Amino acid sequence: MNVPLLDLRAQFQAIRGEVMAAVERVFESQYFILGPEVEAFERDAAEYCHVKHAIGCGSGSDALLLALTALGVGPGDEVVTVSFTFFATASSITRLGARPVFIDISPDDFNIDPDLIERAITPRTKAVMPVHLFGQCAEMDAIREVAERHNLPVVEDAAQAIGAEYYEKRAGAMSSIGCFSFFPSKNLGGAGEGGLMITDDDHVADMLRLLRVHGMRPKYYHQIVGINSRLDALQAAVLGVKLKYLDQWSDARRRNAENYDRLFAEAGVEEVIAPAVRPNRRHIFNQYTIRCSRRDDLMDFLKRRGVGSEIYYPAPLHLQECFAYLGYKPGDLPVTERASRECLSLPIYPELTEEMRRYVVDQIAEFYRSA
Numbered sequence: 001m002n003v004p005l006l007d008l009r010a011q012f013q014a015i016r017g018e019v020m021a022a023v024e025r026v027f028e029s030q031y032f033i034l035g036p037e038v039e040a041f042e043r044d045a046a047e048y049c050h051v052k053h054a055i056g057c058g059s060g061s062d063a064l065l066l067a068l069t070a071l072g073v074g075p076g077d078e079v080v081t082v083s084f085t086f087f088a089t090a091s092s093i094t095r096l097g098a099r100p101v102f103i104d105i106s107p108d109d110f111n112i113d114p115d116l117i118e119r120a121i122t123p124r125t126k127a128v129m130p131v132h133l134f135g136q137c138a139e140m141d142a143i144r145e146v147a148e149r150h151n152l153p154v155v156e157d158a159a160q161a162i163g164a165e166y167y168e169k170r171a172g173a174m175s176s177i178g179c180f181s182f183f184p185s186k187n188l189g190g191a192g193e194g195g196l197m198i199t200d201d202d203h204v205a206d207m208l209r210l211l212r213v214h215g216m217r218p219k220y221y222h223q224i225v226g227i228n229s230r231l232d233a234l235q236a237a238v239l240g241v242k243l244k245y246l247d248q249w250s251d252a253r254r255r256n257a258e259n260y261d262r263l264f265a266e267a268g269v270e271e272v273i274a275p276a277v278r279p280n281r282r283h284i285f286n287q288y289t290i291r292c293s294r295r296d297d298l299m300d301f302l303k304r305r306g307v308g309s310e311i312y313y314p315a316p317l318h319l320q321e322c323f324a325y326l327g328y329k330p331g332d333l334p335v336t337e338r339a340s341r342e343c344l345s346l347p348i349y350p351e352l353t354e355e356m357r358r359y360v361v362d363q364i365a366e367f368y369r370s371a
Contacts, residue, residue: 005308056231060181
Protein backbone atom coordinates (compact mmCIF):
# COMPACT_ATOMS: atom_id res chain seq x y z
CA MET A 1 0.00 0.00 0.00
CA ASN A 2 1.11 3.58 -0.70
CA VAL A 3 0.26 6.16 1.96
CA PRO A 4 1.72 9.57 1.09
CA LEU A 5 2.47 12.11 3.77
CA LEU A 6 -0.03 14.44 2.11
CA ASP A 7 -2.38 14.05 -0.85
CA LEU A 8 -3.61 17.45 -2.03
CA ARG A 9 -5.16 15.93 -5.14
CA ALA A 10 -7.76 14.13 -3.04
CA GLN A 11 -8.88 17.41 -1.49
CA PHE A 12 -8.91 19.21 -4.82
CA GLN A 13 -11.09 16.62 -6.53
CA ALA A 14 -13.81 17.09 -3.92
CA ILE A 15 -14.04 20.88 -4.52
CA ARG A 16 -12.72 21.10 -8.07
CA GLY A 17 -15.80 22.77 -9.54
CA GLU A 18 -15.92 25.52 -6.90
CA VAL A 19 -12.20 26.21 -7.11
CA MET A 20 -12.13 26.41 -10.90
CA ALA A 21 -15.18 28.69 -10.92
CA ALA A 22 -13.44 31.02 -8.46
CA VAL A 23 -10.25 31.04 -10.54
CA GLU A 24 -12.23 31.75 -13.71
CA ARG A 25 -14.00 34.61 -11.95
CA VAL A 26 -10.65 36.23 -11.20
CA PHE A 27 -9.44 35.84 -14.77
CA GLU A 28 -12.66 37.31 -16.10
CA SER A 29 -12.20 40.33 -13.83
CA GLN A 30 -8.46 40.68 -14.62
CA TYR A 31 -8.07 42.09 -11.10
CA PHE A 32 -5.13 40.12 -9.77
CA ILE A 33 -3.57 42.14 -6.94
CA LEU A 34 -5.59 42.91 -3.79
CA GLY A 35 -9.05 44.16 -4.80
CA PRO A 36 -12.54 42.72 -4.15
CA GLU A 37 -11.52 39.06 -3.87
CA VAL A 38 -8.91 39.83 -1.24
CA GLU A 39 -11.24 42.15 0.65
CA ALA A 40 -13.96 39.49 0.72
CA PHE A 41 -11.55 36.84 1.98
CA GLU A 42 -10.16 39.19 4.62
CA ARG A 43 -13.69 39.84 5.92
CA ASP A 44 -14.45 36.13 6.06
CA ALA A 45 -11.11 35.33 7.70
CA ALA A 46 -11.61 38.03 10.35
CA GLU A 47 -15.03 36.61 11.17
CA TYR A 48 -13.63 33.08 11.31
CA CYS A 49 -10.81 34.11 13.67
CA HIS A 50 -13.14 36.26 15.81
CA VAL A 51 -11.20 39.49 15.31
CA LYS A 52 -11.87 42.95 13.86
CA HIS A 53 -9.14 42.97 11.21
CA ALA A 54 -7.53 40.45 8.85
CA ILE A 55 -4.83 41.69 6.48
CA GLY A 56 -3.59 39.45 3.66
CA CYS A 57 0.05 39.39 2.59
CA GLY A 58 2.46 37.47 0.40
CA SER A 59 3.44 34.63 2.74
CA GLY A 60 3.50 33.46 6.33
CA SER A 61 7.12 34.56 6.54
CA ASP A 62 6.16 38.07 5.45
CA ALA A 63 3.32 38.07 7.98
CA LEU A 64 5.83 37.62 10.81
CA LEU A 65 8.19 40.24 9.36
CA LEU A 66 5.41 42.78 8.90
CA ALA A 67 4.02 42.11 12.37
CA LEU A 68 7.36 42.76 14.06
CA THR A 69 7.94 45.82 11.89
CA ALA A 70 4.54 47.26 12.84
CA LEU A 71 5.43 46.82 16.52
CA GLY A 72 8.68 48.72 16.07
CA VAL A 73 11.17 45.86 16.38
CA GLY A 74 14.52 46.92 14.95
CA PRO A 75 18.31 46.83 15.27
CA GLY A 76 19.56 45.97 18.74
CA ASP A 77 16.21 44.68 20.00
CA GLU A 78 15.53 41.15 21.23
CA VAL A 79 12.53 38.87 20.69
CA VAL A 80 11.97 35.85 22.91
CA THR A 81 10.94 32.78 20.94
CA VAL A 82 11.63 29.08 20.39
CA SER A 83 14.21 27.13 18.43
CA PHE A 84 11.97 24.15 17.59
CA THR A 85 10.10 25.77 14.72
CA PHE A 86 10.30 26.65 11.03
CA PHE A 87 13.11 28.99 10.02
CA ALA A 88 10.82 31.98 9.34
CA THR A 89 10.10 32.41 13.04
CA ALA A 90 13.69 33.48 13.67
CA SER A 91 14.54 34.92 10.27
CA SER A 92 11.76 37.50 10.64
CA ILE A 93 13.56 38.75 13.74
CA THR A 94 17.08 38.79 12.33
CA ARG A 95 16.03 40.45 9.07
CA LEU A 96 15.07 43.48 11.14
CA GLY A 97 18.48 43.59 12.79
CA ALA A 98 17.08 42.22 16.05
CA ARG A 99 18.27 39.18 17.98
CA PRO A 100 16.23 36.02 18.59
CA VAL A 101 16.49 34.83 22.18
CA PHE A 102 15.75 31.11 22.10
CA ILE A 103 14.21 29.33 25.07
CA ASP A 104 13.19 25.72 25.55
CA ILE A 105 9.86 24.04 24.89
CA SER A 106 7.48 21.97 26.98
CA PRO A 107 8.14 18.26 26.41
CA ASP A 108 4.54 17.21 25.78
CA ASP A 109 3.16 19.77 23.30
CA PHE A 110 6.41 21.11 21.72
CA ASN A 111 5.37 24.72 22.43
CA ILE A 112 7.23 27.44 24.31
CA ASP A 113 7.70 26.77 28.02
CA PRO A 114 6.10 29.82 29.65
CA ASP A 115 8.03 29.27 32.87
CA LEU A 116 11.24 30.16 31.01
CA ILE A 117 10.12 33.42 29.42
CA GLU A 118 10.71 35.83 32.28
CA ARG A 119 14.34 34.89 32.84
CA ALA A 120 15.00 35.53 29.11
CA ILE A 121 13.66 39.09 29.23
CA THR A 122 16.23 41.91 29.27
CA PRO A 123 16.00 45.70 28.83
CA ARG A 124 16.42 45.05 25.08
CA THR A 125 13.43 42.71 24.78
CA LYS A 126 10.82 44.15 22.41
CA ALA A 127 8.35 41.26 21.99
CA VAL A 128 7.53 37.64 22.76
CA MET A 129 6.76 35.29 19.87
CA PRO A 130 5.22 31.92 20.79
CA VAL A 131 4.64 29.32 18.06
CA HIS A 132 1.49 27.18 18.02
CA LEU A 133 3.35 24.16 16.68
CA PHE A 134 1.71 21.36 14.69
CA GLY A 135 -1.76 22.87 15.26
CA GLN A 136 -2.00 23.12 19.07
CA CYS A 137 -2.03 26.45 20.90
CA ALA A 138 0.68 27.34 23.36
CA GLU A 139 -0.17 28.20 26.97
CA MET A 140 -1.35 31.70 26.13
CA ASP A 141 -2.66 32.82 29.53
CA ALA A 142 0.72 32.27 31.17
CA ILE A 143 2.55 33.80 28.19
CA ARG A 144 0.41 36.92 28.19
CA GLU A 145 0.65 37.31 31.96
CA VAL A 146 4.46 37.52 31.77
CA ALA A 147 4.40 39.74 28.67
CA GLU A 148 1.87 42.17 30.14
CA ARG A 149 3.84 42.42 33.38
CA HIS A 150 6.83 43.59 31.32
CA ASN A 151 4.72 45.71 28.94
CA LEU A 152 5.70 43.56 25.95
CA PRO A 153 3.54 42.79 22.91
CA VAL A 154 2.98 39.17 21.92
CA VAL A 155 3.04 38.01 18.29
CA GLU A 156 1.52 34.59 17.70
CA ASP A 157 3.21 32.51 15.03
CA ALA A 158 0.05 30.58 14.16
CA ALA A 159 1.25 29.48 10.73
CA GLN A 160 0.23 25.87 11.45
CA ALA A 161 -2.78 26.60 13.63
CA ILE A 162 -5.62 28.42 11.90
CA GLY A 163 -8.81 27.32 13.64
CA ALA A 164 -7.03 25.93 16.69
CA GLU A 165 -8.46 27.09 20.02
CA TYR A 166 -7.31 27.79 23.55
CA TYR A 167 -10.19 27.98 26.04
CA GLU A 168 -12.49 28.71 23.06
CA LYS A 169 -10.30 31.58 21.83
CA ARG A 170 -9.02 31.24 18.29
CA ALA A 171 -5.31 30.96 17.51
CA GLY A 172 -3.89 34.33 16.52
CA ALA A 173 -6.62 36.28 18.30
CA MET A 174 -5.00 36.29 21.75
CA SER A 175 -2.21 38.79 21.17
CA SER A 176 -1.22 42.03 19.48
CA ILE A 177 -0.94 40.29 16.09
CA GLY A 178 -1.50 36.71 14.93
CA CYS A 179 0.24 35.44 11.81
CA PHE A 180 -0.81 32.65 9.44
CA SER A 181 0.62 30.86 6.41
CA PHE A 182 -1.37 29.54 3.46
CA PHE A 183 1.39 27.32 2.13
CA PRO A 184 -0.38 24.49 0.27
CA SER A 185 0.36 21.88 2.97
CA LYS A 186 -1.48 23.84 5.68
CA ASN A 187 -5.00 22.96 6.83
CA LEU A 188 -6.07 26.03 4.87
CA GLY A 189 -3.67 25.93 1.95
CA GLY A 190 -3.60 28.08 -1.14
CA ALA A 191 -2.48 27.41 -4.70
CA GLY A 192 0.91 28.92 -3.89
CA GLU A 193 2.23 31.35 -1.32
CA GLY A 194 0.04 33.49 0.91
CA GLY A 195 -0.17 34.83 4.43
CA LEU A 196 -2.45 36.67 6.83
CA MET A 197 -2.16 38.91 9.88
CA ILE A 198 -5.03 39.43 12.34
CA THR A 199 -5.53 41.99 15.10
CA ASP A 200 -8.19 43.82 17.09
CA ASP A 201 -6.11 47.01 17.18
CA ASP A 202 -7.26 49.58 14.62
CA HIS A 203 -3.91 51.41 14.58
CA VAL A 204 -1.90 48.21 14.16
CA ALA A 205 -4.20 47.06 11.35
CA ASP A 206 -3.73 50.36 9.53
CA MET A 207 0.04 50.08 9.92
CA LEU A 208 0.04 46.51 8.54
CA ARG A 209 -2.01 47.54 5.51
CA LEU A 210 0.42 50.38 4.87
CA LEU A 211 3.56 48.28 5.33
CA ARG A 212 2.47 45.59 2.84
CA VAL A 213 2.28 48.14 -0.03
CA HIS A 214 5.70 49.84 0.31
CA GLY A 215 4.29 52.26 2.92
CA MET A 216 2.40 53.93 0.08
CA ARG A 217 -0.71 56.09 0.60
CA PRO A 218 -1.90 57.53 -1.72
CA LYS A 219 -0.31 56.00 -4.81
CA TYR A 220 3.35 56.97 -5.26
CA TYR A 221 3.43 58.81 -1.92
CA HIS A 222 5.32 56.88 0.76
CA GLN A 223 4.75 57.64 4.42
CA ILE A 224 7.10 54.91 5.68
CA VAL A 225 9.39 52.29 4.15
CA GLY A 226 7.40 49.11 3.72
CA ILE A 227 7.74 46.08 1.47
CA ASN A 228 5.82 44.56 -1.41
CA SER A 229 3.80 41.76 0.17
CA ARG A 230 0.28 41.67 -1.21
CA LEU A 231 -2.07 38.70 -1.24
CA ASP A 232 -3.09 38.20 -4.83
CA ALA A 233 -6.69 37.75 -5.93
CA LEU A 234 -6.22 34.21 -7.24
CA GLN A 235 -5.01 33.03 -3.84
CA ALA A 236 -7.81 34.86 -2.06
CA ALA A 237 -10.44 33.32 -4.36
CA VAL A 238 -9.11 29.80 -3.79
CA LEU A 239 -8.79 30.36 -0.05
CA GLY A 240 -12.31 31.76 0.09
CA VAL A 241 -13.66 28.50 -1.31
CA LYS A 242 -11.58 26.38 1.05
CA LEU A 243 -12.38 28.41 4.17
CA LYS A 244 -15.95 27.06 4.09
CA TYR A 245 -14.58 23.53 4.50
CA LEU A 246 -11.80 24.27 6.98
CA ASP A 247 -13.56 23.16 10.16
CA GLN A 248 -14.77 20.00 8.45
CA TRP A 249 -11.22 19.14 7.35
CA SER A 250 -9.70 19.98 10.73
CA ASP A 251 -12.29 17.82 12.50
CA ALA A 252 -11.42 14.95 10.15
CA ARG A 253 -7.74 15.36 11.06
CA ARG A 254 -8.67 15.23 14.74
CA ARG A 255 -10.66 12.02 14.21
CA ASN A 256 -7.72 10.53 12.33
CA ALA A 257 -5.45 11.44 15.24
CA GLU A 258 -7.81 9.80 17.73
CA ASN A 259 -7.87 6.69 15.55
CA TYR A 260 -4.06 6.63 15.41
CA ASP A 261 -3.96 6.93 19.21
CA ARG A 262 -6.27 3.94 19.57
CA LEU A 263 -4.40 1.86 17.00
CA PHE A 264 -1.03 2.54 18.65
CA ALA A 265 -2.49 1.59 22.03
CA GLU A 266 -3.93 -1.62 20.60
CA ALA A 267 -0.63 -2.46 18.93
CA GLY A 268 1.25 -1.94 22.18
CA VAL A 269 4.13 -0.09 20.54
CA GLU A 270 5.94 1.13 23.63
CA GLU A 271 8.65 2.84 21.57
CA VAL A 272 6.11 5.38 20.20
CA ILE A 273 4.69 8.31 22.19
CA ALA A 274 1.55 9.71 20.57
CA PRO A 275 1.08 13.50 20.52
CA ALA A 276 -0.42 14.96 23.68
CA VAL A 277 -3.54 17.11 23.52
CA ARG A 278 -3.64 19.52 26.41
CA PRO A 279 -6.93 20.29 28.21
CA ASN A 280 -9.17 23.06 26.90
CA ARG A 281 -7.56 22.99 23.46
CA ARG A 282 -8.86 22.40 19.98
CA HIS A 283 -5.91 20.74 18.27
CA ILE A 284 -6.28 20.92 14.47
CA PHE A 285 -3.42 18.50 13.75
CA ASN A 286 -1.59 20.22 10.95
CA GLN A 287 0.83 17.43 11.78
CA TYR A 288 0.46 14.18 13.75
CA THR A 289 3.90 14.06 15.32
CA ILE A 290 5.05 11.08 17.36
CA ARG A 291 8.15 10.74 19.50
CA CYS A 292 10.02 7.52 18.87
CA SER A 293 13.32 5.73 19.31
CA ARG A 294 15.54 5.00 16.29
CA ARG A 295 13.64 7.71 14.44
CA ASP A 296 15.81 7.88 11.32
CA ASP A 297 15.84 4.10 10.87
CA LEU A 298 12.06 4.04 11.26
CA MET A 299 11.66 6.74 8.62
CA ASP A 300 13.81 4.75 6.16
CA PHE A 301 11.79 1.60 6.89
CA LEU A 302 8.49 3.39 6.31
CA LYS A 303 9.74 4.81 3.03
CA ARG A 304 10.53 1.30 1.81
CA ARG A 305 7.03 0.22 2.82
CA GLY A 306 5.34 3.07 0.95
CA VAL A 307 4.51 5.25 3.95
CA GLY A 308 5.33 8.94 3.78
CA SER A 309 6.73 10.70 6.84
CA GLU A 310 8.67 13.86 7.62
CA ILE A 311 11.02 15.19 10.27
CA TYR A 312 10.01 18.56 11.70
CA TYR A 313 12.70 19.72 12.58
CA PRO A 314 15.98 17.76 12.35
CA ALA A 315 18.23 20.66 13.40
CA PRO A 316 16.91 23.21 15.92
CA LEU A 317 17.48 26.82 14.99
CA HIS A 318 19.82 27.62 17.88
CA LEU A 319 22.32 25.11 16.43
CA GLN A 320 22.01 26.19 12.78
CA GLU A 321 25.14 27.54 11.13
CA CYS A 322 23.57 30.89 10.30
CA PHE A 323 22.85 31.51 13.97
CA ALA A 324 26.27 30.48 15.27
CA TYR A 325 26.98 34.13 16.09
CA LEU A 326 24.35 33.93 18.86
CA GLY A 327 26.66 31.62 20.81
CA TYR A 328 24.35 28.71 21.60
CA LYS A 329 25.92 25.28 22.19
CA PRO A 330 24.61 21.70 22.14
CA GLY A 331 22.92 21.05 25.44
CA ASP A 332 21.67 24.61 25.95
CA LEU A 333 18.06 23.67 25.09
CA PRO A 334 17.84 19.98 26.03
CA VAL A 335 14.10 19.47 25.51
CA THR A 336 14.29 21.08 22.07
CA GLU A 337 17.32 19.03 21.08
CA ARG A 338 15.69 15.79 22.19
CA ALA A 339 12.57 16.61 20.18
CA SER A 340 14.73 17.17 17.09
CA ARG A 341 16.15 13.66 17.53
CA GLU A 342 12.87 11.88 18.26
CA CYS A 343 10.01 13.55 16.38
CA LEU A 344 8.46 12.06 13.24
CA SER A 345 5.29 13.28 11.53
CA LEU A 346 2.91 10.74 9.98
CA PRO A 347 0.15 11.14 7.36
CA ILE A 348 -2.86 12.87 8.91
CA TYR A 349 -4.71 14.53 6.01
CA PRO A 350 -8.53 14.33 6.06
CA GLU A 351 -8.91 11.84 3.22
CA LEU A 352 -6.92 9.06 4.94
CA THR A 353 -8.92 5.85 5.13
CA GLU A 354 -9.14 3.48 8.08
CA GLU A 355 -7.20 0.95 6.04
CA MET A 356 -4.41 3.44 5.39
CA ARG A 357 -4.12 4.46 9.05
CA ARG A 358 -4.03 0.84 10.15
CA TYR A 359 -1.36 0.07 7.57
CA VAL A 360 0.82 2.91 8.91
CA VAL A 361 0.55 1.65 12.49
CA ASP A 362 1.09 -1.97 11.43
CA GLN A 363 4.32 -1.04 9.64
CA ILE A 364 5.61 0.88 12.66
CA ALA A 365 4.75 -2.04 14.95
CA GLU A 366 6.53 -4.44 12.60
CA PHE A 367 9.65 -2.26 12.59
CA TYR A 368 9.95 -2.37 16.37
CA ARG A 369 9.05 -6.07 16.61
CA SER A 370 11.80 -6.96 14.18
CA ALA A 371 14.42 -4.78 15.86
